[in-house]
Amino acid sequence: MPRxxxxxxxxxxxxxxDTLLKGGFPKYSTILISGTPGTGKTILSIQFLVxxxxxxxxxxxxxxxxxxxxxxxxxxxxxxxxxLEELQKKGxxxxxxxxxxxxxxxxxxxxxxxxxIGAERIVIDPLTVISLFFERPLxxxxxxxxxxKLLKRLNCTTLLTCEIPEGTNAISSFGIxxxxxxxxxxxxxxxxxxxxxITIRKMRATDHATEIYPFEIKSGKGIVVYPTEKLFK
Numbered sequence: 079m080p081r082x083x084x085x086x087x088x089x090x091x092x093x094x095x096d097t098l099l100k101g102g103f104p105k106y107s108t109i110l111i112s113g114t115p116g117t118g119k120t121i122l123s124i125q126f127l128v129x130x131x132x133x134x135x136x137x138x139x140x141x142x143x144x145x146x147x148x149x150x151x152x153x154x155x156x157x158x159x160x161x162l163e164e165l166q167k168k169g170x171x172x173x174x175x176x177x178x179x180x181x182x183x184x185x186x187x188x189x190x191x192x193x194x195i196g197a198e199r200i201v202i203d204p205l206t207v208i209s210l211f212f213e214r215p216l217x218x219x220x221x222x223x224x225x226x227k228l229l230k231r232l233n234c235t236t237l238l239t240c241e242i243p244e245g246t247n248a249i250s251s252f253g254i255x256x257x258x259x260x261x262x263x264x265x266x267x268x269x270x271x272x273x274x275x276i277t278i279r280k281m282r283a284t285d286h287a288t289e290i291y292p293f294e295i296k297s298g299k300g301i302v303v304y305p306t307e308k309l310f311k
Contacts, residue, residue: 091129094303
């Protein structure tokens with residue numbers, strides 16, 4: 079893995095994003111990918127796993143808490159040409175739907191699949207659904223801290239997607255993720271302007287760009303970020 083400014087990196091492989099990140103995510107970090115519906119959170123996270131498997135020889139685990147994984151495989155292949163089924167058959171990716179409503183069993187699901195193929199990248203999509211495990215907000219907060227400890231122990235670079243409501247200034251679902259995660263990437267949609275914007279709100283242990291940059295979701299390519307342009311001047 080590349081090392082920039084003395085920090086070992088996990089490149090996303092996403093055109094333009096690694097430029098904003100000064101080479102990629104700090105290795106073994108946990109990153110929150112936050113945004114309103116339709117901003118591209120799942121696409122970005124799947125692209126991170128596909129690029130890891132195809133370009134960097136890093137295996138990955140995708141845990142879906144909402145969408146059926148077969149639908150995800152079909153959509154990602156027909157839209158972007160990403161061979162998720164093939165990568166799974168070769169043991170380079172695992173995509174699994176979690177219908178488990180027990181937090182300890184959920185953590186075991188993550189750990190067992192990571193160990194099964196020696197994964198170095200994890201995606202949990204969306205983290206928002208984790209609230210179904212608990213009744214009290216305090217328990218949700220404790221669980222997020224516990225989950226972060228597990229992800230760090232597994233020595234993986236992890237993306238957690240998080241859906242936020244339209245018309246809010248929030249950057250997370252529970253108001254605690256931004257403190258437990260090492261980084262936050264906010265995806266935005268601005269009707270009438272550039273279709274979407276990406277902002278690196280936080281990234282521990284590294285310098286990073288801080289403006290809102292335009293990005294597109296392109297058929298056959300996925301997410302393309304334009305690091306030399308700014309959405310607002």
